[in-house]
Amino acid sequence: MNITDKDIKLITSKGLTVERVLSQIETFKNEIPFVALRSAASLENGILKFSDHYQTELTKLYESKSADLDTIKFVPASGAATRMFKDLFKFLDNYEYKKESLNSYTNHEKATAIRLFLIGLEKFPFYETVMQDVKNSYPNFESLSEGRQLYIFIEMMLKEKGLNFGSYPKGLLPFHKYPNSIATSFEEHLYEAAGYNKSVNGDSKLHFTISKDHLDAFKDEFERIKKKVEEKTDTNFIITYSFQKSETDTIAVDENNEPFRTEKGSLFFRPGGHGALIENLNELDSDIIYIKNIDNVVVRKYQDEVSGYKKILAGKLIEIQEEAFRILHAIDKKPPTEAELTDIKKFLVEQLNVRLPLDFDKFSEKYKIEFLQESLNRPIRVCGMVINEGEPGGGPFWVKKDNGRLVLQIIETPQINTQDHRQREILESATHFNPVDLVCGVRDYKGNKFDLTQYIDPNAGFITTKSLNGKVLKALELPGLWNGAMANWISVFVEVPLTTFNPVKTVNDLLKSAHQVKLFS
Secondary structure, eight states: OOOOHHHHHHHHHTTOOHHHHHHHHHHHHHOOOOOOEEEEOBTTBBEEOOOHHHHHHHHHHHHHHGGGOOEEEEEEOOSBSGGGGHHHHHHHHHOOTTTSOHHHHHTSGGGHHHHHHHHTGGGSTTHHHHHHHHHHHOTTGGGSOHHHHHHHHHHHHHSTTTTOGGGSBGGGSEEEEETTEEEEHHHHHHHHHHTTSOOTTSEEEEEEEOOGGGHHHHHHHHHHHHHHHHHHHTOEEEEEEEOOOGGGOEEOBOTTSSBOBOTTSOBOEEOOOGGGGHHHHHTOOOSEEEEEOTTOOOOGGGHHHHHHHHHHHHHHHHHHHHHHHHHHHHHHHSOOOHHHHHHHHHHHHHHHOOOOOTTGGGSOHHHHHHHHHHHHSSOEEEEEEEEOOSOSSOEEEEEEOTTSOEEEEEEOGGGSOTTSHHHHHHHHTOOEEOOOEEEEEOBOTTSOBOOGGGGOOGGGOEEEEEEETTEEEEEEEOOOTTTGGGTTSEEEEEEOOGGGOOOOSSGGGGGSGGGOSSOOO
8 A cells, every 4th residue: 555645644644544544444454354154142041031920120239229320321413314214316317207107106016115105104203394495485385286286296205405304414304293293202211311321310311423513503402402301300400412523434455455546535424323322332431331222212102111121121230230240249259169159150141142162161260260250340331132023233142252162143144144044044044133222331340441452352253345426445343332342252142022213314214203203093
């Protein structure tokens, strides 16, 4: 790679080093190895399912301890909602209302999304807002053909000359319509947090990772709803924000693994994906951190159930922490007896999904104790898992590491060699899906905060193919926040009901019952 002074200036301006950029280019050349799936996690092997009685006990445990805990909700909310409207943008590009009837267009098998959008049009929370703008701009709207009307409606909704929803952050889009108001997903996260993430003083802390360009818009939205939400929930919300750090950007390369350059000759960097947010998470200093995506919310009539399961997961985290901390403090005082060692091994295997080395019993006493201490003294995450209904994304799997040991991980599809018959079979056998519903403990048994950057698996990123101005480029995504970035945490997976998982990946997802105040009539 021929590095110019201009290149070095750009690299250092991002907080990167030349060595790091060269290392990223070597990653492209060497490629990232696929994971070696051994089996899908299941209720028989790696995923816990709690009885009603145990759920009640965990809830009581959390509620008895929560007064002494500092908790915060962490919500990745970066980027615009463009992908949510992908099918609508395609409609604007492809539909010619002067040449084709809307009925003819929507009858095409590839137009299913538009057909559903049209059928549910009046049930979207933004319908009346968009229609008001449409009628103000097109006085003759009612006399136009149905195809022309839909085209105008979508254009007014998405494009800059209208409401510009296509460039909105997903967190600030209208998600739910109530009798007297329309709520964004940002607002719904506040209501939800009040149900489980509140101190004895009535404070609820939330942290949103957003684009710097959207900061003022989020602050304005909070000021608009603050008084109403705080009065209804009897909660004082403390909202903080952070941005994806430029030093987590990764260089792009061309098809020959040479640095990709723009038309002006500059190196081209891309955001490193949500895995970059481990840096943002690492800056939070709380006892318990809840993690949930910005688009996974429900209308308020379902929020008690969602909050209830959050308390159950948090109760499980506390239970695990207390036992792990008790063991570690005891080891500090005196070496464990053989009987105590057996109990510790049982706790690791049965409760924490740790698989011991095959020759563990041949270790010297010193190395046995060191292994157990190292296995116990690390960040802990308790992750909700839902039944797999074919949603795209990651899931829980047992993975074989280079040292031969099995570990329980959340794995994304791009990490798997789907060309390998056996690996594809394991992927397709998965019974559960990762809904990004995590409760995290990030302090050690002495009360010190872990440095979360020390628990990343650097080989868990992946390479994707993109394009810029018609040119193909290869992009490097850092190990995902709940995948490789947490690969070396203690991971406990718990089955939670599908009612807790209601993401809005496409605009038509807003028509589902979890996002409708009234069911379809």
